[in-house]
Amino acid sequence: MLHSKKLVPYTFLIVPLILYLIWVIGPMAYTFYLSLTKWDGLSEPVFRGLANFERLFRDPIFFTSLKNNLRWIISFITIPVVLGLGLAIALNRAIPGAKFFKASFYSPLVLSLVVSGLIWSWMYHPAGGLINSVLRAVGLDNLARGWLSEETTVMWAIIAVAIWRQVGYVMVLYLAGLQGVDPQLIDASKVDGANAWNTFRHVIFPLLAPVTVIVVVISIIDSLRAFDLVSVMTRGGPYNSSSVLANFMYIEAFNNYKMGYAAAISVILFFISAVFIFIYLWRVTQDELEY
Amino acid sequence: MSTSKFFSSPWRTLGFFLLLLITLIWLLPFFTALLTSVRTNDDILTQGFIAIPKEWTLRNFVTAWTRGGLHQYLPNSFIITIPALLGTLLLSSLSAYALARFRFPGNRLLFFLYVGGTMLPFQVLLLPVFRLTDALGLYDTHLGIILFHTAFQLGFCTFLLRNYMRTVPGEILEAARIDGCGEFRIWGQIMMPLTLPALAALATLEFTWIFNDYLWAIVLLRTDALKPVTAGLATLQGQYVTDWTVIVSGALIATVPTVLLFIFLQRYFIEGLTLGASK
Structure with missing residues (x-):
């Protein structure tokens, strides 16, 4: 089945590969060099060894960002996974209006994060926003607050938007996974007298385990990439309380012109992600090893 | 029931x-x-x-359309998205064909390179790509951001198309070869038509992604008149800080293209999402 005329594959590969090496692989390698330099973006980078990393590990904003990314990850691998799985199971059967329900949960996915961020910023608005208006209307005035201007709520308010978007995606993946579950197995467990919860726990959930692994890994990688929402909604404020690594990096690079320092932040981001990318690659290519 | x-x-x-x-x-x-x-x-x-x-x-x-600048930003989004989308689909279907159908040294390595590149936090590429566009004289041009999107999306598209192309039965291709068909004709006249369902799913998804990109637009473009609608909305937000009715209206206008796409091609969009994650 596989053909082996020597040069043919390379003629197909050459153009895309050159483009990919120039714009993706090359730059990735160059980031590592930049992280060891002092560079303002205009003059030539000057080699400084590990100075950027030493500074980074003493920078409180770095640890705030790291903590916020961690909050993002933990929220992402719990709430959307539970909700997405629940919805997938509920909508995987003949239910009136299933199409409408599914489309409603997919719909946030087609909005850009910028648009989502703007609409939610307005919903969080302290005076005219929907959330505070509803709270005041039902007499819960003391719960109304500046969701995006208070340090204690801001990060969670942003993560909530990300979750709003993510649930539909997780649901899509589980719905696809459920297509692969043999209905006979579920019937068999019912014949054996298992109730709905036991069928879920001992039959459906284990069968969906490969989907769950992919969902969790994708959620973690997405959490580490988070940038747009923070950038549009708060730019990391107030007092860096909603800063995440990607946003911290952007500000150091393009507002403070400390590009070497910013490169060091992205190198850290790279190493954290690499662990999970490796798990993902290992999963998706497992059956490749046969040939 | x-x-x-x-x-x-x-x-x-x-x-x-x-x-x-x-x-x-x-x-x-x-x-x-x-x-x-x-x-x-x-x-x-x-x-x-x-x-x-x-x-x-x-x-x-x-107001959002005229003074808010969306009449400029929205066309820019298309000017960036469409060439990048076509470029990346064409090039990735070439490389996917090579990876799916030929055994050669480095096949596995290239596949890993493409998949790994997709999963990266793209911030890792931010500064070098910024510098590269500057060095090539492509900073603050549409061509620069188009080239970058084309190249960056190659990873995901190649990964997805390669897996799809592997499911095409080899006998069809072998028969064409025996008839003396050249490899590029086999790719263009046999493989590509068979790959259409995956290409449709991928195109829908990629359109949405490139259209909705914000980070690269603010990093690689500076001139307001060149910005796509995502970056434009951020400018609009700064311009109408207190008038949320205009900001929200602008946001709604910005979603029209992807919402229409979703309404008409929902099936492909969902297929793309699933293919991407589970192969």
Whole structure:
């Protein structure tokens, strides 16, 4: 089945590969060099060894960002996974209006994060926003607050938007996974007298385990990439309380012109992600090893 | 199951209404945005959000489109997205064919390189790509950002198409070879038509992704007149800080292309998402 005329594959590969090496692989390698330099973006980078990393590990904003990314990850691998799985199971059967329900949960996915961020910023608005208006209307005035201007709520308010978007995606993946579950197995467990919860726990959930692994890994990688929402909604404020690594990096690079320092932040981001990318690659290519 | 039979069980009925409630909550941001866009800022300021508007208006859309600059930003989004989309689909279908159908040294390595590149936090590429566009004289040009999107999306597209192309039975290709068909003709006349379902799914998804990109637009473009709608909206937000009716109207206009795409090609969009994650 596989053909082996020597040069043919390379003629197909050459153009895309050159483009990919120039714009993706090359730059990735160059980031590592930049992280060891002092560079303002205009003059030539000057080699400084590990100075950027030493500074980074003493920078409180770095640890705030790291903590916020961690909050993002933990929220992402719990709430959307539970909700997405629940919805997938509920909508995987003949239910009136299933199409409408599914489309409603997919719909946030087609909005850009910028648009989502703007609409939610307005919903969080302290005076005219929907959330505070509803709270005041039902007499819960003391719960109304500046969701995006208070340090204690801001990060969670942003993560909530990300979750709003993510649930539909997780649901899509589980719905696809459920297509692969043999209905006979579920019937068999019912014949054996298992109730709905036991069928879920001992039959459906284990069968969906490969989907769950992919969902969790994708959620973690997405959490580490988070940038747009923070950038549009708060730019990391107030007092860096909603800063995440990607946003911290952007500000150091393009507002403070400390590009070497910013490169060091992205190198850290790279190493954290690499662990999970490796798990993902290992999963998706497992059956490749046969040939 | 018929509708009446479905609602014959009280538990199912309860579950149904719970689901309906969650769904309506999920759609609240859309309702909020739509309701806001047809009101005046003064009306919201004086009456509060929960009130029957004294006047309805479409002026916010006009303001966002003209003075807010969306008449410029939205076409820019297409100018960037369409060439990048076509470029990346063409090039990735070439490399995917090579990876799916030929055994050669480095095949596995290249595959890993493409998949790994897709999963990277793209911030890792930010500064070098910024520098590269500058060095090539492509900073603050549409060509620069088009080339970058084309190259960066190659990873995901190659990964997905390669897996799809591997499912095509080899006999079809072998038969063409025996008839003396060249490899590029086999790719163009046999493989590509067979790959159309995957290409359609991928195109829908990639359109949305490139169209919705924000980070690269703010890093690689500086001139306001060149910005796509995502970056443009951020500018608009700064310009109309306190007038949320205009900001939200602008946001709604910006979503029209992807929402239309979703309405007409929902099936492909969902297929793309699934293919991407599970192969």
